[in-house]
Amino acid sequence: MKKMMQGVLAYGVGFIFLAMLFFSGVLALLLRFTAMEYQTLNQIALIAGITILAAGGLLSAYKTEQKGWLSGGLTGFIFVAMMVLFQVIFENTWISLPQLSYFGGLLIAAWLGGMIGVNLPRSSQKR
Template sequence: MKKLLSGVLGYGVGSIFILMIVFAGVLALLLRFTGMEYETLNQMALVAGISILAIGGMLAAYKGEQKGWLSGGMTGLIFVSAMILFQVVFENSWVSLPQLSYFGGLVLAAWLGGMIGVNLPRKTVKR
């Protein structure tokens, strides 16, 4: 259980936050220095968000080494809960129905990433 939690909290959620910050910076630079339209930016952000959560779920399950569906699902739920909390606290607004479907997609991506990550080959040390 300790490995599962350290995989989820340490590697899964941590990598998601880091990758989201990096990609937000890249999108900000693209928006500032190119003629990219807002709709294209929204589509890129959607694809990036889903991909990043799948990677986070994959890392969590790979490091947890067991129950990939649980590792990925917990990673997705923790991240989405943090997003909802930030929205409620800082924007003072509740979650809308389209946002719920987006959040559901993010949790599903992390869940599937967890199922893939637990089955990735591991390095073995020969003695």
């Protein structure tokens, strides 16, 4: 259980936060220095979010080497729960129905990424 939580928190959620931070900076630069419309950037952000959550679930399951559905699901759940918590605390609003479907898509992406990640081949290190 310790290995799973380490994989989920350190590798999965940590990767997601770093990747989201980096990608939000890239989107801010695109919004500032290009003539791209907000709607286009919104669609890019949606695709990037789903991809990043799937990669985070994949990484956490790859590192835990067991129960990919659980480690990917936990990774997605922890990230989504933190997003909801931040919104409730800092914006003082509850989640809307479109946000609920977006968060559900993020959970499914992390869950599927975990199922893929646990089945990736391992590098064999024979000495």
